[in-house]
Amino acid sequence: MSTGTENTLEQLTSTSFARLAITLTVLVATTYYGRVLYDAFLGPLSKFPGPKLRALSKVPGLYTTIIGRDAYVRSSLHEKYGPIVRVNPTELSFNGGAEAWEAIYSFKKPKPVRDPQFYAVGVNGCPDVVTADEANHSRQRKILSTGFSDQAMKGYEPLLKSWAEKMVTEMAKLASKGGEVDMLKYLNCTTFDIMGDLAFGEGLGMLEDGELSPWVQTIFGAFKAGTFWRCVMQYSALTSWLVGQLLFNSKQVRVKQWENFEYCQSRMDKRLASEPAHSDLWSRILAKSDGAEKLSRDEFHSNAVTFMVAGTETTATALSGLIYLLHQDENRHALEKLKDEVRGRFSSVGDITLESLARLEYMHAIIQEGLRVYPPAPSQLPRRTPSAGMVVNGKFIPGDITIDVHPLATFKSSTHFKNPQQFRPERWLGNPEYKDDHLDAVEPFSYGPQNCLGKSLAWHEMRLLLAALILNFDVELAAESRNWIDQRIYVLWEKKPLMCALKQVSKSS
Numbered sequence: 001m002s003t004g005t006e007n008t009l010e011q012l013t014s015t016s017f018a019r020l021a022i023t024l025t026v027l028v029a030t031t032y033y034g035r036v037l038y039d040a041f042l043g044p045l046s047k048f049p050g051p052k053l054r055a056l057s058k059v060p061g062l063y064t065t066i067i068g069r070d071a072y073v074r075s076s077l078h079e080k081y082g083p084i085v086r087v088n089p090t091e092l093s094f095n096g097g098a099e100a101w102e103a104i105y106s107f108k109k110p111k112p113v114r115d116p117q118f119y120a121v122g123v124n125g126c127p128d129v130v131t132a133d134e135a136n137h138s139r140q141r142k143i144l145s146t147g148f149s150d151q152a153m154k155g156y157e158p159l160l161k162s163w164a165e166k167m168v169t170e171m172a173k174l175a176s177k178g179g180e181v182d183m184l185k186y187l188n189c190t191t192f193d194i195m196g197d198l199a200f201g202e203g204l205g206m207l208e209d210g211e212l213s214p215w216v217q218t219i220f221g222a223f224k225a226g227t228f229w230r231c232v233m234q235y236s237a238l239t240s241w242l243v244g245q246l247l248f249n250s251k252q253v254r255v256k257q258w259e260n261f262e263y264c265q266s267r268m269d270k271r272l273a274s275e276p277a278h279s280d281l282w283s284r285i286l287a288k289s290d291g292a293e294k295l296s297r298d299e300f301h302s303n304a305v306t307f308m309v310a311g312t313e314t315t316a317t318a319l320s321g322l323i324y325l326l327h328q329d330e331n332r333h334a335l336e337k338l339k340d341e342v343r344g345r346f347s348s349v350g351d352i353t354l355e356s357l358a359r360l361e362y363m364h365a366i367i368q369e370g371l372r373v374y375p376p377a378p379s380q381l382p383r384r385t386p387s388a389g390m391v392v393n394g395k396f397i398p399g400d401i402t403i404d405v406h407p408l409a410t411f412k413s414s415t416h417f418k419n420p421q422q423f424r425p426e427r428w429l430g431n432p433e434y435k436d437d438h439l440d441a442v443e444p445f446s447y448g449p450q451n452c453l454g455k456s457l458a459w460h461e462m463r464l465l466l467a468a469l470i471l472n473f474d475v476e477l478a479a480e481s482r483n484w485i486d487q488r489i490y491v492l493w494e495k496k497p498l499m500c501a502l503k504q505v506s507k508s509s
């Protein structure tokens with residue numbers, strides 16, 4: 001009898017517990033999905049156009065990012081929905097041109113900050129110029145700028161020219177054997193050797209070896225892996241915690257990260273302990289360093305890593321993109337005009353001065369157009385709105401929202417450019433056919449106080465290395481590189497070798 005009562009009691013208790021659990025689950029789910037539905041269709045971002053699925057969930061955006069196609073999808077979303085698109089539940093993408101660049105990236109207050117989910121502090125825990133807070137960014141940027149001034153650039157001229165000559169010599173050795181050359185690899189070897197020489201007082205021996213060092217290969221791989229793990233972390237608080245614990249806090253990963261960091265740290269320490277034979281990025285900075293204007297030793301290390309990553313692959317990408325574009329059948333006329341301009345003005349790298357190169361109008365237009373069609377930094381540079389919100393393009397954006405001008409979507413937008421997909425240097429030369437183009441929408445080096453610190457150096461390098469190639473070689477794209485530009489994007493372009501046949505230009509011609 002008592003057993004029967006106990007059973008009934010037990011049944012009752014377990015039934016009520018099950019009911020309670022179900023009720024709670026339904027309640028939590030209703031609240032959660034109610035909130036998701038509210039945010040998507042009635043919340044403050046619901047007035048911005050975009051696909052409903054992207055307003056409801058991060059998953060479509062994370063998926064297109066993981067497969068390296070998000071930049072292309074965003075471009076088509078802007079063509080369909082206009083200058084502002086809600087690309088995620090809490091992210092707005094702009095292709096609004098000059099006005100949006102000014103509102104999001106300029107000095108003007110209120111100023112959104114770099115999105116901390118995207119910009120991570122390096123392994124030594126010391127913020128560099130990219131990840132520092134506003135006050136430290138201004139301090140570091142002011143100090144570092146001395147190494148990038150016009151005066152400083154003049155001092156780098158002999159160094160830059162010697163690397164351009166070395167690049168030509170190494171390529172000529174390969175050309176004389178009749179084989180094809182991977183231009184992308186050689187351009188990367190050159191820009192890494194240049195940056196090594198400018199940041200550490202010596203090249204990295206890559207042109208000499210004709211190979212990218214394992215350190216460089218690890219850095220390249222890190223962009224794709226980093227994109228994947230960032231997406232997993234962005235999915236939810238739980239996945240973020242799991243990745244943090246299992247991956248970034250694992251001993252194996254930390255050791256590997258330190259090994260990579262060591263590569264720059266030890267070279268930086270060596271440079272700080274000696275005076276290089278030529279003026280480099282630190283010469284002026286060290287000469288002027290005093291009191292509060294100093295960088296700490298950790299800041300030297302962090303920024304050295306940044307220079308090696310930011311100031312190398314980008315320039316090589318711009319140049320490889322240009323070589324590809326100039327050797328398309330429909331762009332041959334542009335290549336011939338460029339050859340006439342360069343070969344008409346100089347006969348060898350020795351003849352060149354950085355100043356005289358900067359006066360070549362057609363080359364300037366060619367590089368501008370290359371940076372528009374194939375920007376080395378094609379993906380969004382996300383910023384987070386201040387808690388009180390802010391106005392962009394006449395629209396109020398609430399606080400804590402991710403906003404960005406999407407470079408690729410902007411530079412190739414039909415609202416800003418006629419024939420946006422085509423390579424047309426004449427649009428930069430006042431050709432009336434392109435009078436309605438919004439050239440000020442093109443900001444491949446970003447805009448405002450956090451724009452590219454190395455812009456001027458990048459321009460000198462691009463002009464010099466392009467001129468060196470034009471003066472010395474006639475290039476033919478190999479068949480296997482015909483569709484080279486069809487690339488996935490993991491923050492940067494995922495590039496295959498750019499195979500070319502090189503024929504040395506006869507000096508008598």
Ligand code: HEM
Nearest residue numbers: 129130307310311314315376377445446450452453454458
């Ligand atoms: C064609 C070549 C280059 C392109 C297209 C390019 C593009 C950019 C872009 C878009 C940014 C903004 C990044 C952001 O806000 O997240 C940037 C920042 C930066 N770039 Fe470049 N870059 C190039 C070459 C260089 C070179 C040669 C250096 C030399 C070291 C350099 C050093 C930097 C630094 C230090 C920053 C951070 C500036 C700051 O936060 O104040 N870049 N670059």
